[in-house]
Amino acid sequence: MSLDAFPWLIGLSTAIFMLGALGVLIRRNPLVVFMSIELMLNAVNLAFVTFGRFLNSEDGQIFAFMVVVVAASEVVVGLALITTVFRTGRDLDVDDLSEMRE
Amino acid sequence: MTNVVLMGGLAGALLLLPVIGCLLNGLLGDRLGRRFVNWVGPGAVALAFVVAVIILVQVVGADSAHKTITVRFWDWINLGPNGLQLGFDVTIDPLTVVMIMVITGVGFLIHVYSVGYMEHDPDVARFFSYMNLFIFSMLLLVLAGDMLWLIVGWALVALSSYLLIGFWWRRPSAVVAARKAFITQVIGDVALVIAAFMILVNLRGQDGRGIFSISLPTVFYNAQFSFAHGSVVITAICILLAVGAFAKSAQFPLHTWLPDAMEGPTPVSALIHAATMVTAGVYLIARFHTLFDLAPIAQGMVACVGMGTALMAGVIALSQVDIKRVIAYSTMSQIGLMIFAVGIGAYTAGMFHFVTHAVFKALLFMAAGNVIHAMNDEQDIRLMGGLGDRMRNTERAFIAGSLALAGIPIFAGWFSKEDILGFGTVAGPAIPALFIVGLIVNVLTGLYAIRLWAVVFRGEPQTARPFQAHEPGRTMLWPVMILGGLSVVLGIVIQWPFQILGFSAHFLSSFMDPVFSSATGVVTEPSTFRGALALAIGTIASLIGVGAAVRIWYEKKPQAQEVVARLPRLLPQLSWHKFYFDELYDAVLVRPSRAAASTARRILEPRVFDGWVRGVTQLFADISIDFRGVETGLIRDYATGMLIFAGVFVAVGYLITR
Numbered sequence: 001m002s003l004d005a006f007p008w009l010i011g012l013s014t015a016i017f018m019l020g021a022l023g024v025l026i027r028r029n030p031l032v033v034f035m036s037i038e039l040m041l042n043a044v045n046l047a048f049v050t051f052g053r054f055l056n057s058e059d060g061q062i063f064a065f066m067v068v069v070v071a072a073s074e075v076v077v078g079l080a081l082i083t084t085v086f087r088t089g090r091d092l093d094v095d096d097l098s099e100m101r102e
Numbered sequence: 103m104t105n106v107v108l109m110g111g112l113a114g115a116l117l118l119l120p121v122i123g124c125l126l127n128g129l130l131g132d133r134l135g136r137r138f139v140n141w142v143g144p145g146a147v148a149l150a151f152v153v154a155v156i157i158l159v160q161v162v163g164a165d166s167a168h169k170t171i172t173v174r175f176w177d178w179i180n181l182g183p184n185g186l187q188l189g190f191d192v193t194i195d196p197l198t199v200v201m202i203m204v205i206t207g208v209g210f211l212i213h214v215y216s217v218g219y220m221e222h223d224p225d226v227a228r229f230f231s232y233m234n235l236f237i238f239s240m241l242l243l244v245l246a247g248d249m250l251w252l253i254v255g256w257a258l259v260a261l262s263s264y265l266l267i268g269f270w271w272r273r274p275s276a277v278v279a280a281r282k283a284f285i286t287q288v289i290g291d292v293a294l295v296i297a298a299f300m301i302l303v304n305l306r307g308q309d310g311r312g313i314f315s316i317s318l319p320t321v322f323y324n325a326q327f328s329f330a331h332g333s334v335v336i337t338a339i340c341i342l343l344a345v346g347a348f349a350k351s352a353q354f355p356l357h358t359w360l361p362d363a364m365e366g367p368t369p370v371s372a373l374i375h376a377a378t379m380v381t382a383g384v385y386l387i388a389r390f391h392t393l394f395d396l397a398p399i400a401q402g403m404v405a406c407v408g409m410g411t412a413l414m415a416g417v418i419a420l421s422q423v424d425i426k427r428v429i430a431y432s433t434m435s436q437i438g439l440m441i442f443a444v445g446i447g448a449y450t451a452g453m454f455h456f457v458t459h460a461v462f463k464a465l466l467f468m469a470a471g472n473v474i475h476a477m478n479d480e481q482d483i484r485l486m487g488g489l490g491d492r493m494r495n496t497e498r499a500f501i502a503g504s505l506a507l508a509g510i511p512i513f514a515g516w517f518s519k520e521d522i523l524g525f526g527t528v529a530g531p532a533i534p535a536l537f538i539v540g541l542i543v544n545v546l547t548g549l550y551a552i553r554l555w556a557v558v559f560r561g562e563p564q565t566a567r568p569f570q571a572h573e574p575g576r577t578m579l580w581p582v583m584i585l586g587g588l589s590v591v592l593g594i595v596i597q598w599p600f601q602i603l604g605f606s607a608h609f610l611s612s613f614m615d616p617v618f619s620s621a622t623g624v625v626t627e628p629s630t631f632r633g634a635l636a637l638a639i640g641t642i643a644s645l646i647g648v649g650a651a652v653r654i655w656y657e658k659k660p661q662a663q664e665v666v667a668r669l670p671r672l673l674p675q676l677s678w679h680k681f682y683f684d685e686l687y688d689a690v691l692v693r694p695s696r697a698a699a700s701t702a703r704r705i706l707e708p709r710v711f712d713g714w715v716r717g718v719t720q721l722f723a724d725i726s727i728d729f730r731g732v733e734t735g736l737i738r739d740y741a742t743g744m745l746i747f748a749g750v751f752v753a754v755g756y757l758i759t760r
Contacts, residue, residue: 021745025738095736 009050017043028093030082034075041071105164110173112157113192116202117241119150124234131227143230144213147237151206154199161199162613169616170195172247172319186314191247193318196614200453201244201385204460208377209237211581215468216369218577219475223367229269233373236262240378244385249298249316252389256294256350259379260287266374267366279362286359290349297342301393304328304335322392329396336393340400343390344407351383351437354411358683360434364426368471371426376433376467377460384437384452387444391618395447405445409536409543412438414681416546420553421677424481425470428554432507433463435543439522442536448525449618450611454596455518457610461592462506462515465585469500472578473558476571483557485567490559492571495579497559499586504555506589508548509644516641517593519544524636537636541643548647549654556655 016039023036045064052060086092123146131139161169175190213233220226239262243255260283268280298316305313305321306328313324329336347353352360363375374380387394387404394401412435419431436459443452473489473496474481490497506515523544526537563569573579596610653662679685 021741024741025745094738 003054006050006054010047013043013047013050015043016040016046028095030078030085030092030094030097033094034078034082038071038075041067105160105168106171106173109157109160109171109194110175110192112153112160113173113194113245114175116150116153116157116206117192117238117245119146119153120234120238120241122146124231124238127227127234128231131231136226139227139230140217143234144210144217146234147206147210147213150237150241151210154202154206157194158199158203161194161196170319172317174247181314184311184314187317188250188315189248189317190251191317192245193247194245195617197385197388197453197617198244200457200610200614202241204457205237205240205244205378208460208464208585209240209373211584212369212373212377212464212468215372215471215578215581216367218575219367219369219471221575225269229266229367232262232265232269233369236266236374236379240382243382247318249301249318249321252318252386253291253294253298256346256382257291259374259382260284260291260350263287263363263374263379266370267363269366269370273365276365279359279365283359283363286356287349289356290346293342293349294346297339297346300335300339300342304339318389325392325396329393331396332398333396337397337399340390340394340397341403343386343393344400344404347383347386347404347441348407349383350386351380351441352411352434353383353407353438353441354414355683357411357415357434358680358687361422361427361430361680364424364430368426368467368474371430372464372467372471375430376463380433380437381440381456381460384440384444384456387441388449388453388618391444391447391449394444401445401447403445405442405536408438408441408443408445409539410438411435412442412543413539413546416543416550417673417677418680419550420546421674423484425473425483425486425554425558426467426481428483428550429463429466429470432466432547432550433459435547436463436507439519439540439543442540443522443525446525446536448522450614451518451521451525453614454521454610455515457596458506458514458518458589458592461585462503462513462589465499465503465582465589466507468578468582468585469496469503472496472574472582473571475574475578477567480567483554485565486558486563487561487568488559488563489568489571492568493559493573495573495583497555499582499589500555500559502586502589504551505648506593508551508648509544509640510648511641512590512594514589514591514593516644517597519644520637520640523640524633527632527636541639544640544643545647545650548644548649549651552648552651553655556651560656561658 020036020039020041020043023039024033027033027036045067048060048064048067050060052058052063082092085097090096123142126142126146127139131142170193172191172193175192177187177189179186179188181187213230216229216233220229223229236259239255239258241255243252243259246252246255264280264284264287267283268277270276301321302314302316305315305324307313307324308327310327313320315321325336329339345356349356360375360380364371366375394404415431415434415438419428419435422428422431436455440452440455440459443449443455472493473486476489476493477486480486502513506513509516509519523537523540526540527534650662653659654666676682
């Protein structure tokens with residue numbers, strides 16, 4: 001792969017990251033917010049791998065794996081929280097859930 | 103080296119024992135019961151006395167070059183040879199040994215006496231805890247080899263004195279008296295601290311370089327290089343030291359707290375306000391004699407103040423009617439004599455009188471305690487009389503103490519007091535006048551000592567109470583009897599064997615010689631003829647006082663009464679009102695400061711201080727209102743904030759690295 005692909009890959013990563021960030025800020029459904037966060041994480045993964053490739057280093061890929069692991073555990077916790085909240089019968093809306101008290 | 107270790111261990115044990123007693127009684131005494139308390143309190147002091155005796159034997163046995171031992175327990179601040187050095191030092195020398203023998207010996211007897219005296223008091227654990235605290239503080243004061251720790255002990259004895267004067271804290275008068283004593287003592291503390299700083303700043307070594315240490319041996323060794331004889335600095339330092347001594351020893355003009363301190367339990371008066379703490383001023387001046395020798399002006403001031411106080415207190419003691427206050431004023435008077443002695447450089451004479459005075463004055467106080475006990479806490483001597491028939495042993499001891507106080511031959515006080523007067527004839531140009539005053543003091547001492555005995559123990563009972571009086575129990579009687587015996591023989595023991603054997607100086611004097619031999623300002627021993635003459639004149643003066651007192655108050659001769667009645671009106675009035683010092687201080691110090699305080703409370707406090715304090719809080723409250731909106735509680739807003747910040751961060755980083 002030549003050096004020419006580099007700006008495109010970073011640009012793609014940035015675009016996906018911005019999409020994810022916008023999703024987190026705008027959407028109110030916690031499930032969608034989570035998906036957006038995943039989007040951001042994967043954008044970062046892409047950036048890692050890209051940089052690793054162009055710097056001839058494995059560190060980027062290793063970090064990408066780390067991020068995947070953290071993202072997986074985060075999703076586990078997050079989904080568990082969401083289902084618990086859903087069971088209490090409340091609307092799934094991040095603005096309404098800004099306070100933990102009833 | 104082993105000697106240093108041994109002496110260090112002994113000194114440590116001496117200091118720790120009362121602390122252990124204090125903590126045991128203070129923390130557990132209430133739970134473990136009265137028997138435990140009564141054993142631990144005097145027991146700790148008894149063990150301390152044993153340790154003190156061992157130290158005495160060690161020091162007496164050491165050759166004269168090794169009589170002074172300084173042990174450094176630990177370094178506190180050590181910034182090298184040219185930097186500040188502070189450590190916990192203990193110095194043991196003959197002067198210290200004399201002090202610790204009296205503190206623990208007389209202290210032990212008074213502790214035993216307290217067992218009986220406080221029998222009906224529910225708070226006896228607290229009492230013994232404070233008493234042991236006092237013993238510790240006093241030992242720390244005299245053992246300290248560094249001025250820092252001397253000041254710590256100095257302040258701690260004031261604290262324990264405060265606690266014990268106010269021991270019966272439900273009595274408002276006791277609380278007020280405790281406060282008065284403490285505040286007066288703090289004046290002395292401050293003077294002492296300033297003196298310590300002045301020494302620290304001005305101390306120079308032989309090579310002229312500054313020494314940043316107030317370790318006592320260092321100070322004394324380098325004093326000759328640091329201060330010119332009679333210079334302003336050394337005079338100021340010595341006057342400050344003297345002010346500290348005056349506050350502690352109840353000397354004019356800081357003397358008003360001592361009579362009021364009689365509000366405390368009687369054993370406290372015997373231990374703290376007669377035998378030990380109030381003589382700390384004498385110790386201080388004797389300890390710092392190297393500095394005082396360089397400051398003749400300060401020495402003269404000390405001598406004059408001492409003799410003046412002796413005279414004034416003697417006059418006041420003549421007319422007081424509270425049995426303990428009479429003895430308190432006599433204490434003040436006798437300490438005046440000691441202060442005079444150390445002021446003219448007769449250090450051993452002053453310390454000799456300290457030893458005998460501790461014995462007979464503790465005795466007088468404890469005998470007075472027996473009387474007060476027998477009279478159901480009545481202290482007014484006008485209501486007593488005729489107690490001698492019902493309290494024979496107490497009376498005998500009291501007579502021994504009174505005669506020792508008056509300075510009648512062969513009693514302990516005679517030797518020491520005439521010793522002081524003997525030195526008084528040879529020292530300095532202004533001293534002959536003071537010698538005459540000393541004779542007047544002798545007469546006065548005989549007068550008030552015998553007056554007290556005659557009014558309390560002789561004559562007809564003035565109320566019903568003396569009829570029910572009886573001797574107290576063993577714990578209260580035995581200490582009094584022991585001290586009574588000592589009042590008779592102590593002077594002979596110390597003085598005679600050595601004079602008969604042909605030594606000019608008495609035992610105490612030759613024992614303490616290594617401490618004072620370096621002193622340049624020590625008065626020369628009076629010649630035999632002069633000494634004998636002073637002895638004779640002084641003894642005659644004492645006898646005149648005693649004889650006159652017997653005529654006036656015991657035999658109640660009409661001619662004697664007439665002479666008393668013909669005295670100018672002013673004198674009895676001044677005596678009765680204690681020279682109006684309380685009134686003077688009230689008008690000059692207490693009232694103005696009260697007025698200033700209440701004015702400040704009314705005007706300064708609400709308008710000025712509260713004003714700006716509230717202003718500051720208001721300012722921050724106003725600012726915070728504007729920032730409160732940021733905290734919405736919505737994750738969305740926080741995330742936006744983070745994103746904006748990250749954007750700014752990236753942009754700035756880009757601009758910088760471009």
